Amino acid sequence: MMIGVYRIGFLALLMVLWVVAADQFGRNIVPTPLATFEAAQRLIAEGRLQSAFRASLTVYLSGYALAVICAIPLGVLMGGFRVLGKTLEVYVFALSATPRVAFIPLIIVILGLGADAKIFIIFLGTLLPILINTYSGVMAVDEELVEMARSAGASQRRIFLSIVLPNAAPFVVTGMRLGAAIGLINTVVAELYTAVSGLGGLLAIYGNSFRMAEYFVVVICLAIIGVVVTEALRHVEARLVRWRGAT
Amino acid sequence: MTGPRGNSTGGASDASPAILFDNVSRTFTTAGRRAAVPAIRDLSFTVEPATFVALLGPSGCGKTTILRIVDGLLQGDTGRVEVFGAPPKPGPDIGFVFQNFRLIPWANVQDNVEFGLKSMPLTRAERRERADHHLELVGLSTFRHAYPGELSGGMKQRVALARALATEPGILLMDEPFASIDAHTRELMQIELMRIWTVRRPVVLFVTHSVDEAIILADRIMLLSPRPARVIESFDVELERPRWTYDARAEPRYVELRSYLSDRMRELVVSDPASEFFGRDLVPPRGR
Ligand SMILES: Nc1ncnc2c1ncn2[C@@H]1O[C@H](COP(=O)(O)OP(=O)(O)OP(=O)(O)O)[C@@H](O)[C@H]1O
Numbered sequence A: 001m002m003i004g005v006y007r008i009g010f011l012a013l014l015m016v017l018w019v020v021a022a023d024q025f026g027r028n029i030v031p032t033p034l035a036t037f038e039a040a041q042r043l044i045a046e047g048r049l050q051s052a053f054r055a056s057l058t059v060y061l062s063g064y065a066l067a068v069i070c071a072i073p074l075g076v077l078m079g080g081f082r083v084l085g086k087t088l089e090v091y092v093f094a095l096s097a098t099p100r101v102a103f104i105p106l107i108i109v110i111l112g113l114g115a116d117a118k119i120f121i122i123f124l125g126t127l128l129p130i131l132i133n134t135y136s137g138v139m140a141v142d143e144e145l146v147e148m149a150r151s152a153g154a155s156q157r158r159i160f161l162s163i164v165l166p167n168a169a170p171f172v173v174t175g176m177r178l179g180a181a182i183g184l185i186n187t188v189v190a191e192l193y194t195a196v197s198g199l200g201g202l203l204a205i206y207g208n209s210f211r212m213a214e215y216f217v218v219v220i221c222l223a224i225i226g227v228v229v230t231e232a233l234r235h236v237e238a239r240l241v242r243w244r245g246a247t
Numbered sequence B: 001m002t003g004p005r006g007n008s009t010g011g012a013s014d015a016s017p018a019i020l021f022d023n024v025s026r027t028f029t030t031a032g033r034r035a036a037v038p039a040i041r042d043l044s045f046t047v048e049p050a051t052f053v054a055l056l057g058p059s060g061c062g063k064t065t066i067l068r069i070v071d072g073l074l075q076g077d078t079g080r081v082e083v084f085g086a087p088p089k090p091g092p093d094i095g096f097v098f099q100n101f102r103l104i105p106w107a108n109v110q111d112n113v114e115f116g117l118k119s120m121p122l123t124r125a126e127r128r129e130r131a132d133h134h135l136e137l138v139g140l141s142t143f144r145h146a147y148p149g150e151l152s153g154g155m156k157q158r159v160a161l162a163r164a165l166a167t168e169p170g171i172l173l174m175d176e177p178f179a180s181i182d183a184h185t186r187e188l189m190q191i192e193l194m195r196i197w198t199v200r201r202p203v204v205l206f207v208t209h210s211v212d213e214a215i216i217l218a219d220r221i222m223l224l225s226p227r228p229a230r231v232i233e234s235f236d237v238e239l240e241r242p243r244w245t246y247d248a249r250a251e252p253r254y255v256e257l258r259s260y261l262s263d264r265m266r267e268l269v270v271s272d273p274a275s276e277f278f279g280r281d282l283v284p285p286r287g288r
């Protein structure tokens, strides 16, 4: 309860800093909160913000969903079949250590500048954290619990469903949360490097033309998407490990 | 001192034994360590049906390993093991109370107790009824919705006990099942166990470090050597059952057996070159 008050207090402090910064750097560089608010109203009235928001969200969620659909089963298979896991893991770790923006020129050559390329860039950024976390989650199973289940006469299938997967679930959601954050970064990167569109596109347009109030509106929008998605996943995560905090 | 030995293999010889170990050895090799650890070597013993056996032996001698082999969770490297005439196979007919509880942390008490029951052809209602019954038996009915993380060590151990009892197994493997339970509850649990045993007569292999617990519960006590485990001595405990109806501890036979076993246990540890207490001059207390 008290923490909520502190948080609101800190927000007020940030607003004060914002006003001070606007005053110090000049309004052309850091717009005032009021100017930013007015810019937001303008952008919404024109409908530009909504359409950019929709465009960004569409590629973001498409790429993210695709990554989730591929990464979780693949991670489960790699964890479940040790030979497969041992075979693939070196490549997975190598790929995750490579800055994946390096692939953007190649992706553009193959997929063009449209939505496909954007979705793939997001997919590529999101896939690995989910995959690696799912894989570790499946492998982090408590062998003593597995032995207990075997002792109780549980089949391999039941052991997998009732011991291995529930144990992995919090890891998977952590991976999804990390992936969501990286996916949002890649959304902006994709929109800057391929056909300019969405919120990333607006960022480029307003940034290059020094319309800083509009620019700030876009930044805040991106922050809101990021916060909403990761907080929702954090909530899921907390629910999954409720039994752990139950002491 | 002469030991109060009974005939070690028990009476019944016509029926096939419930558990048979014939020259069983098992060695563990740990990756990264050069020396292989022989946990049991050339171990032979039999357990007749409807017998309560206590395994008494120094720490690390291989008791848990023996139970895991009986359950079919682990195979011996050499030798022959039979449970009711067949190679052991894990399942609801062999109940295992693990030394370290092994409760499923994300499942509540009720679901933990029902875990083994799900391997049996029971309806949901029947499972529930059995779980309820055994939770009541261990005195945890009011905690059925709690998660293991919310329970004390002794409570966790009782949940593990209820889980193993719930399938009403023909063989019950108990690995120091009362070690973390307070003395008072422990005595109640011992009596409950004896009651259950009197009714259904499962074969019990009961690992304990407590000489008293072994004497009060068992038909037969097998004294194991330091690692690798061998059966050094095997005693029949000739105290009348049911033992909770009178003060068995006051019986001369109890007192004699207790002091003999305590001495033997101490001797085993002091004369084991691998023990940290090797060669210590521990004078056995006299006077009981
Ligand atoms: N999975 C394993 N890998 C390697 N060594 C093992 C393994 N299990 C047991 N051992 C070794 O085998 C020996 C016997 O172990 P075991 O657990 O059977 O002893 P115990 O009699 O149950 O001991 P305690 O009374 O302390 O529970 C020990 O020295 C132990 O280090």
Ligand SMILES: [Mg+2]
Binding pocket: B063, B064, B065, B099, B175
């Ligand atoms: Mg043990």
